[in-house]
Amino acid sequence: MHNPAAPADEYEWPTCTACNKQLWDDEYQRQICRPCEDKTRNRLGELPDLFAQLNSTAALMRGASGGGAPTSGSKTPLIPPRLDVLNLVAAGGVAARLQAIEDSWRVALGRRIEHRTDRVRLFASWRSHPATAVPEHIAFLKINLQRAADSYESVAQDVEEIRRLHAECTAAVANERRPGRVQTGLCPIRIDGRLCRAQLTAVATNHRIRCGQCGTEWADLGAWRDLRQQQDAVLAEAAGVAA
Ligand SMILES: [Zn+2]
Ligand SMILES: [Zn+2]
Structure with a gap:
């Protein structure tokens, strides 16, 4: 980290904590460089659509009895289940991983931790519905990305986690489009x-x-x-x- 007290010959110009490139003059107080921030913003922008696609595919994998109109009660899925897709859309998947980032940013940036509630009951986070939770987490992260990039010391690990999440969702969607029958x-x-x-x-x-x-x-x-x-x-x- 940037240490102003270090002797001049040991002084190292601060680098981006995510990509290790040296920061520009006007970036030196930031934690990550602007290109890393921009890439993260783009990935956050694409995640809601990727997640929605995976979520509708997952509905087909859960079988005819899952939700919707009453049927014969067959548990046989309409298309064969794929674990990568089901894991990503489950309560512990993308939604929980985004929530972990949101919670750490809330602490770091001095924001209130949101309790999940219907105004009567308080819900454990795993009870919230991923399809509604994911866009909410992403909206928060996009709004606060610049501040986190400026001042949250551990933001690099979250930048990396968002990169991984985006890559996993992209791969799962691409797999889905494969022409295989x-x-x-x-x-x-x-x-x-x-x-x-x-x-x-x-x-x-x-x-x-x-x-x-x-x-x-x-x-x-x-x-x-x-x-x-x-x-x-x-x-x-x-x-x-x-x-
Ligand atoms: Zn960078
Ligand atoms: Zn036939």
Whole structure:
């Protein structure tokens, strides 16, 4: 750190605590350089959209019974679950990691720690809903980034954590866009009394499933749920025959 009392020959020009580059004349009292601050601001700006995309993908991975209209109660996910996505959108994922940064900035910058409350009850942080908490944390961090960059001594570790969070979310979303298809079970349609049983496939970015053998289409999420019910019925029937 910058130590004005050090002898001139030992004096080291202060550096950015995040990237180690020497600070400019007009930056020397800052903790991190302006380019590091700008990159962090851009990453914070992109995080809400990345998180929203992962959150809607995660809804498809949690199975037909999770929320929404009542269904047959099938627990089978509409697309195969991916742990990286589910971990990021869970209460302990992006939301908790952003909250840890927000809390440390609040302490460092002398801001009040927000208690999560509905005005009657006080909630533990893990009970708040990531989909609403994430944009709130990001809004706070964007507003306070400049002050943290100026005066919060440990801001570099948070800059690094935001870089990691952004990279993890970007990678998970990119993975989702990969053109690979996922298998979504066998076609449950009966033609002339015989089950079609062709392997159905889907891509997560397009909610249309079309059977290559009998041509039946399931065009949207509601239709996917019907498909799952039909598949469950076929399985139950097969189990009944076998018993
Ligand atoms: Zn820097
Ligand atoms: Zn078919």
